[in-house]
Amino acid sequence: MSMPQSSGLSVQQGQTGGTPTIKMAQPFSQHCASPIPFPSIRHNLTNLPPGSSMAPAPSNGSLGYTMVPTEYLTQLQPAPCAPVADNGSLASEPNIHVSSNIALARLPIITTDSRSKKPCNCTKSQCLKLYCDCFANGEFCSNCNCTNCFNNFEHEAERFKAIKACLDRNPEAFRPKIGKGMLGEIKLRHNKGCNCKRSGCLKNYCECYEAKIMCSSICKCIGCRNYEESPERRTLMSIPDPGDVGLCQPWTKFYPDIFSYRKQVKVKQERHPFTFVTCDVIDATCGCLLAQAEEAEKAHHSLSVAEHMILEEFGRCLAQILHKS
């Protein structure tokens, strides 16, 4: 699967282990990997990525919820919660009940559609299998180079069947592959792990490497060189040795745009919010807020406490954004 090289985020613990900091690592959609079974929070998750919805996990109700592209959700079942439209507003389908206070309380979302979708080149799958990146990402093919494409409005029935088949095989088929690690882990990791044998996990064949994350214990790769101290990885990724720099910020190498606004600011004294409140920054902020919601859920806090925690987190995010700017 392909991912924009210049986008993506993560939430990392501060160097002293204190306040989490916003770092780029993944598109926002990748942040929503963990099911969110806390209903009171879930119903307030109106800031899901545009075009996404939370749906009950298909296989096992106890699993909570899984994130499914809204197009798929609406085709598979009556939407249990309001999807987020591409323009960031709540969908207006009459069968979807949206509590007015939620609707009123919603903050406007800046769409992240600026990330261009990579066209696929499928020839045999009809773009109805997970081989197809468009299909796997819950998107219709558009401006692709595919042949005999069924991943479009004209082939709704076939798409429906294909989606259902995928979910039957794997209820989490459309779950983002990159997510947070185990409880307490903040770094992102591949949810399934890779199975590379020959690439040393240092080529884009490797999903971990492609996502610019290191392989983890769940990977079943052979001859892996995609780990923290790997010299080959450092060379490939042009990561300076921690001893060579005072404050090592390796991810700035991979995701320069979120850090580049500092340089822009130096060059241009007149600053505008859009020069540093980029889509990636917004994505990272949403990721922090979701993480906070999950923490509240795990701690079984009440809704009001959860809201308080999330608001506090939002404040910290704002402070960091201002500091970075």
Add this chain to the structure above:
DNA sequence: GAGTTTGAAACT
């Protein structure tokens, strides 16, 4: 641009 390699997804 054609051919090869690779590993995920699909299939048996």
Add this chain to the structure above:
DNA sequence: CAGTTTCAAACTC
């Protein structure tokens, strides 16, 4: 669940 096949992307020349 393991082995095999299919597939499309990544890579090489």
